Amino acid sequence: MQPAAKRGRPQEADPRQIARIALGLFERHGFDRVTMGEIAEAASVSRRTLFRLFPSKSDLVWDGLDAVRDVVRQRAAALAGAELRVAGVLREFAEPFLRLLDAPEAAELARKRLRLLAAAPALLNHPPLREIEALIATTMAGRTSSGDTPPPLVARTLVAATFAALMWWAEHGEGMSALAATRAALGALAPTDET
Amino acid sequence: MQPAAKRGRPQEADPRQIARIALGLFERHGFDRVTMGEIAEAASVSRRTLFRLFPSKSDLVWDGLDAVRDVVRQRAAALAGAELRVAGVLREFAEPFLRLLDAPEAAELARKRLRLLAAAPALLNHPPLREIEALIATTMAGRTSSGDTPPPLVARTLVAATFAALMWWAEHGEGMSALAATRAALGALAPTDET
DNA sequence: TCAATTATGGCATCGAGTGCCAAAATGCAA
DNA sequence: TTGCATTTTGGCACTCGATGCCATAATTGA
Numbered sequence: 001m002q003p004a005a006k007r008g009r010p011q012e013a014d015p016r017q018i019a020r021i022a023l024g025l026f027e028r029h030g031f032d033r034v035t036m037g038e039i040a041e042a043a044s045v046s047r048r049t050l051f052r053l054f055p056s057k058s059d060l061v062w063d064g065l066d067a068v069r070d071v072v073r074q075r076a077a078a079l080a081g082a083e084l085r086v087a088g089v090l091r092e093f094a095e096p097f098l099r100l101l102d103a104p105e106a107a108e109l110a111r112k113r114l115r116l117l118a119a120a121p122a123l124l125n126h127p128p129l130r131e132i133e134a135l136i137a138t139t140m141a142g143r144t145s146s147g148d149t150p151p152p153l154v155a156r157t158l159v160a161a162t163f164a165a166l167m168w169w170a171e172h173g174e175g176m177s178a179l180a181a182t183r184a185a186l187g188a189l190a191p192t193d194e195t
Numbered sequence: 196m197q198p199a200a201k202r203g204r205p206q207e208a209d210p211r212q213i214a215r216i217a218l219g220l221f222e223r224h225g226f227d228r229v230t231m232g233e234i235a236e237a238a239s240v241s242r243r244t245l246f247r248l249f250p251s252k253s254d255l256v257w258d259g260l261d262a263v264r265d266v267v268r269q270r271a272a273a274l275a276g277a278e279l280r281v282a283g284v285l286r287e288f289a290e291p292f293l294r295l296l297d298a299p300e301a302a303e304l305a306r307k308r309l310r311l312l313a314a315a316p317a318l319l320n321h322p323p324l325r326e327i328e329a330l331i332a333t334t335m336a337g338r339t340s341s342g343d344t345p346p347p348l349v350a351r352t353l354v355a356a357t358f359a360a361l362m363w364w365a366e367h368g369e370g371m372s373a374l375a376a377t378r379a380a381l382g383a384l385a386p387t388d389e390t
Numbered sequence: 391t392c393a394a395t396t397a398t399g400g401c402a403t404c405g406a407g408t409g410c411c412a413a414a415a416t417g418c419a420a
Numbered sequence: 421t422t423g424c425a426t427t428t429t430g431g432c433a434c435t436c437g438a439t440g441c442c443a444t445a446a447t448t449g450a
Contacts, residue, residue: 008396009446035436046399051438149379153363157380160359164352172347184344185352189381203427204415230405241430246407 015053018043019063023112026061031116031123058123061116069128069135076135093136110178114170117163133159161186210248213238214258218307221256226311256311257321264323264330271330288331289357289377305373309365312358328354356381 021043025034036057040050054060072093117123137155165185166178173181216238220229231252235245249255267288274287332350360380361373368376 006396007394007448009398011397012446013397036438037436048399048401049397052398055438057437149383150363150367152367153360153376153380154383156363157356157359158384161352161356161384164355165348168345168348168351172345181348185348186384188344188349189353189356189384201427202417202425204429206428207415208429231407232405243430243432244428247429250407252406 013043013045013049013053015063018045018050018053019060022060023116026116027112031057031061058126061113061123062126062128065126065128069132072132072135076139079139093139111170114167117167117170129159129163158186161189208238208240208244208248210258213240213245213248214255217255218311221311222307226252226256253321256308257323260321260323264327267327267330271334274334288334289353306365309362312362312365324354324358353381356384 018039022034022039025039025042036050037047039060040047043050045053054063075093133155136159137152162182165182168185169176169178169181213234217229217234220234220237231245232242234255235242238245240248249258270287328350331353332347357377360377363380364371364373364376371379
């Protein structure tokens with residue numbers, strides 16, 4: 001497959017570069033105190049182009065999540081017929097992602113992003129994140145192995161709890177791994193029946 | 196204690212009334228499609244006054260959460276010396292609140308609000324909610340009964356998971372009670388150790 | 391050279407949220 | 421009654437995120 005000679009005007013702006021610049025500014029001055037205009041200027045693009053590449057300020061932080069979502073899509077397709085309990089879903093979806101976070105090269109960048117999330121929780125309102133939820137729910141929907149608890153309910157709660165744990169980890173979990181923090185937090189939630 | 200003859204100009208605007216009107220508009224047309232200007236006009240106050248009474252659009256939905264926060268404060272103070280596990284925290288804080296939701300009179304209003312939350316997740320970025328988290332964390336902080344899992348981590352995850360479950364319940368949990376949905380969801384999360 | 395295509399940037403506009411300030415409506419003191 | 425302090429109200433202007441429209445630039449293909 002050749003480079004496939006694109007038709008119109010070639011793209012001059014580099015989205016990854018822009019996102020890196022923005023993340024740097026966010027870290028230095030705080031998410032709220034950096035305006036889209038400043039980012040545009042720092043990245044040498046027009047404000048309008050910046051908004052075309054990143055439809056919302058949040059997208060600058062979530063850059064790369066689309067790739068994660070695609071991995072989740074593939075996994076969901078591959079697991080279409082498998083027998084899974086909730087623990088299995090966590091293992092199949094979340095844990096590989098978490099292990100990725102714990103990789104030495106990626107950990108620092110992940111921490112940066114998650115710290116930003118913790119500081120500006122509005123960032124959680126993000127469509128791709130919702131799609132990941134939906135994919136997990138769909139994967140669980142076929143089977144009743146999780147008892148009579150509706151799979152979409154579990155999926156939604158699972159994603160929310162996982163991200164909450166991750167955000168805490170990014171801010172305060174210096175000593176532990178992302179995976180350990182998440183497992184510990186989820187494990188502690190179960191309401192042992194003492195009425 | 197007499198009505199205590201207030202000093203300045205008496206307040207003309209009725210916050211509760213305004214919140215009711217706003218909630219009605221949100222339900223009919225959707226949270227995003229109702230502007231603060233429209234709410235102000237419908238409630239016969241100026242836009243500026245509306246923003247003074249409800250500093251953000253979200254506050255119109257969360258109206259009344261301050262009361263819940265105060266109850267949580269009292270409970271936290273009362274439990275200052277008690278021995279509690281996570282299950283106990285859920286019981287002491289969340290369940291009374293959930294039972295309140297399941298009361299026939301309140302259930303419909305609660306559903307309305309939670310449905311709005313689900314439709315506009317940005318609403319979760321709300322300081323009183325964060326304070327409730329902090330109170331639960333503080334209450335748990337003194338004791339090591341929850342193992343070596345840091346209490347703030349559990350508190351944060353617990354609140355996030357509870358609200359996620361509640362929002363699902365508001366949208367799709369027609370048949371069940373809020374309490375049952377939350378208990379089921381949290382119970383399903385525990386990663387049973389099969390690596 | 392000309393048309394189709396795609397990226398860019400400028401401009402206007404909307405809506406949330408904030409700061410500033412003048413006017414209105416009260417209680418209280420002189 | 422007059423004047424003062426106090427509190428609410430509302431108008432105005434402004435910032436910032438986000439969107440729509442349109443002209444222009446840069447490329448490929450005919």
